[in-house]
Structures are given as structure tokens and as C-alpha cells.
Amino acid sequence: MSNFFTNVYNVVKRIPEGKVTSYGAIARYLGSPKSSRMVGWAMNAAHTSSDIPAHRVVNRVGLLTGKHHFPGKSLMQQLLENEGIIVEKDQILFFDDHFWDPVVELPPFEIDL
């Protein structure tokens, strides 16, 4: 397992229910602000894992860009709504209120147990 991916997974796993974060935020937390695409890609590799709440990871404006990678049509949106997050037209409403920044919420570099 690459450390980068593992870190991404661990961060995503630590996202509290009802909260969401962005690929960029995770990438920044891992020390590579420009690796946001890798975060998304890591999700792609892990989205099958039930342990990874990939639906809580959206792009920087709260848009469900990765919803098409989920089984079904609006599974991602429904999962989010199930956690109390309001989604409309693939866009999270009150995104700022639900945003969870690992850089702020998580200790600086204690990922990957």
C-alpha cells in the first residue's frame, strides 16, 4: 500500500457523520496541496471498500462530482442526506456549515496507524 493512499483512506475514515470535506483539503493535510486529483483517484480505488465513506468527500464547492462513480444513480446524495446533509442538484447546501477540514480538526500528522 502506498503511504499516500493509506493516508487518504485514514483521513476519509475519520470524517465524522454529517460532515464533508474536499479533495484539496485532504491533499493539503497530507502535505501536497496540488495532489487533490490523487485524493480523488485514491477514492476511486477505494470506493468499493465499505470502510471508506467516499460520499463525504466532494470538490471544493460542495459539488458531488464523484457521484457517478457510485453504484446506482443518486446513492451518494442519498447517503449524504441520510446523514443530515442537504443536497440539491448534486450540490451540498450550507456546505460551509458541513465542511470538515482535516488540517484544522485532525492532529498534524498522526495518520497511518
Added chain:
DNA sequence: ACTCTGACTATTT
């Protein structure tokens, strides 16, 4: 080693 690709983001048109 090289090229292509992608669930991003910031900048520019």
C-alpha cells in the same frame, strides 16, 4: 523510462 489519465483547483478568456 515514457505516456496517458483522472472523483481537483486556480486562473484566464
Added chain:
DNA sequence: CAAATAGCCAGAG
């Protein structure tokens, strides 16, 4: 304000 452009980096063939 919507769409194109350019950095960006790691994995896969």
C-alpha cells in the same frame, strides 16, 4: 458568469 487552460502528481500499461 460559463467554459477553456494550465499546473499538478502518482499509478497503470
